[in-house]
Amino acid sequence: MNSSLRIGKALFLAVAFLFTLSSVTRADDAASLYKTKCAVCHAPDGSGSTVMGKKLGAKDLRSDEIQKKKDADLNGVITNGMGKTMPAYKGKLTDDQIKQLVAFIRDLGKKK
Ligand code: HEC
Secondary structure (H helix, E strand, O other): HHHHHHHHHHHHHHHHHHHHHHHHHHHHHHHHHHHHHHHHHHOOOOOOOOHHHHHOOOOOOOOOOHOOHHHHHHOOOOOOEEOOEOOOOEOEEHHHHHHHHHHHHHHHHHEE
């Protein structure tokens, strides 16, 4: 095999590998983001039944009240925060991550 072919093959494999990796982590990403950043207050199931969640008055993210809000509204709350206690994640999470979290909250709503 000549060297340019070998480089081509190596590049192809590297790209294929990265592509696989990124599509695998995407779904996991939102779940692990939620677990590390949000579950303290909102509880792993979205119920808000943690010590912090109860103290701060986090609503059940699975409830109709939250689920009937538009994606853009949920996106806005995560981006800009809400009230005195829900932190703003602007600059801390990317727009894409926030979008994935909104999708994750929709999934929580379906598991109710
Ligand atoms: C320090 C605790 C805390 C953390 C951490 C936190 N939240 Fe919240 N969140 C709250 C509280 C409390 C409210 C309700 C605020 C209110 O009603 O004034 C809220 C509200 C919300 C709402 C809007 C619900 C509604 O009433 O419209 C969404 C959506 C939300 N949080 C998502 C998230 C996501 C996603 C994360 C992680 C990136 C997160 N929160 C992290 C405490 C927290």
